[in-house]
Amino acid sequence: MSVWALGLNHTTAPLDLRGRFAFALDQIAPTLQSLRSSFPSGRHPQVEAAIISTCNRTEIYCASEHIALDHTVGWLAESGGVAPTLLRSHAYTLHDDEAARHVFRVASGLDSMVLGEAQILGQMKDAVRAAENVGALGTTLNQLFQRSFAVAKEVRTATEIGAHSISMAAAAVRLAGQLFEDLRKTRVLFVGAGEMIDLAVTHFAAKEPKSIAIANRTLERGEKLATRFGGEAMRLADLPARLAEFDIVVSCTASTLPIIGLGAVERALKARKHRPMFMVDLAVPRDIEPEVKALEDVYLYTVDDLAHVVQQGQANRQAAVAQAEVIIDAGVQSFMHWLGQRSTVPLIQQLNAQADEWRAAEMARARKLLAKGESVDAVLEAMSRGLTQKMMHGAMAELHAGDAASREQTAQTLSRLFLRKER
Structure with a gap:
């Protein structure tokens, strides 16, 4: 049995290319079914598969008797509407011990834009549950991911890899504080109500802004989040008309198309008499049209723009990284030993x-x-x-x-x- 991985992330591919391969959690099941059915049944019967898709990465993990990396690359390229050569130039392909080492590093937060961040672990567990629910997770991949979770737990327990880690949300607050002298005088709008927005609201709310509003497609979910922070909820459809009210806009939805366009922001600026707006687009694909960045009085940051801020201070955690790599090495050796023994099972x-x-x-x-x-x-x-x-x-x-x-x-x-x- 062999394991292989195909992926692209914030270090190998630009934001817009990553957006072509971003899958919302509810898209994982049909996407996995499409991937597995694409393999020739004769040589690759019952291929195990799982897909991890976040704002920073999309990765496919497979297991079968024979490695089929070329086929996997071709399938993903077709799903994103790009040429396989373009995908290969921005992707990484790994197999067996290299694939195991990579997934262990991802789970431990060593491959994240925010070194040591813990959010990726929850996202991986969601991806594993999605694969399990659709019947795509067999014995081999289940072992791989369960071992990755155990390694990640040991890394976080035995090292200080997560100490002083600056999250994307914290970086957004820091940048907003550089633009506005007093965040207590600002009105903040959050678009979406998922985990990333929940984290962003928590960080901004700690600065006690003048008001908080949550715009979401499902009003009930938006109200639930707004109530926790003493804010108001509004429908996504009302956003263009009310955009001018807000000094800070943070957006992260699962929309496949931008929901805040250039025209809407231009009208908002005019109504605000060109008072500055601070905008953060944490979504992949983008929630805010990239042309907005060129407008005067708008300060738009994407997930990639925040990279420099969140990576500050990483040098102080290199000793913890070295300790983590030792733990990961042991985990890889253990998994490869188990994988080798699988050949004797029949x-x-x-x-x-x-x-x-x-x-x-x-x-x-x-x-x-x-x-x-x-x-x-x-x-x-x-x-x-x-x-x-x-x-x-x-x-x-x-x-x-x-x-x-x-x-x-x-x-x-x-x-x-x-x-x-x-x-």
Whole structure:
């Protein structure tokens, strides 16, 4: 059994290209079904698969008897509407121990834009549940991901990898504080109500802004989040008309198209008499049209723009990274050992089945002898001899077959298997 991974992330691909391969959580199941059905059933029966898709990365993990990286690249390129050569120039392909090492590093926060951030672990667990629910997660990938979670837990427990980590939300607050002298005088609008927005609201609310509003497609979910922070909820459809009210806009939805366009922002600026607006687009694909960045009095930041801020201070955690890599190395070795043992599973199953067949035959023979009145000692003697003869027959036949060299090799193997002394 082999494992392989195909991915692109914030270090290998620009934001707009990543947006072409972003899958919302509710899209994972049909996407996995499409991927698995695309493999030729003859050479790749029942391919295991899982997809991790976040604002910073999209990664496909597969397991099968034969590695099919070229096919996986072709399928993903077609799904994103790009040429395979373009995808390859921005993607990474890994297999077996390299794939295991990568997923362990991702789970531990070592491959994140925010070194040591913990959010990726929850996103990975969601991806695993989605794959499991659709029947795409087999024994091999399940082992890979469960071991990655265990390694991540050990890394966070045994090292200080997450110490002083600056989240994307915290970076947004820091940048907003550089534009506005006093955040307590600002009105803040959050677009969306997912985990990332929840985190952003928490950070901004700590600065006690003048007002907080949540715009969401589902009003009920927006109200639930707004209530926690003493804010108001509004429908997404009302956003263009009310955009001018807000000094700060933070957006992160699962929309496949921008929901805040250039025209809406231009009208808002005019109504605000060109008072500055601070906008943060945490979504992939983008929520805010990129042309907005060129407007005067608008300060628009994307997830990639925040990279410099969140990476400040990472040098202070390099010692923790080194410790984490040691833990990851041990995890990779353990997984590869387990994966290697998987190749003997069919043989073990056949041996157990053969032994059960012999046992059942001798038990049936023993019952017949007992029914005829044979003594228990005689029946036990006959049953033990029968089992011994069946077990030794193949070995004895091999000892008398073939040339001298093969007989010598067989003799050494049988001595190692059957003549071991108990220590």
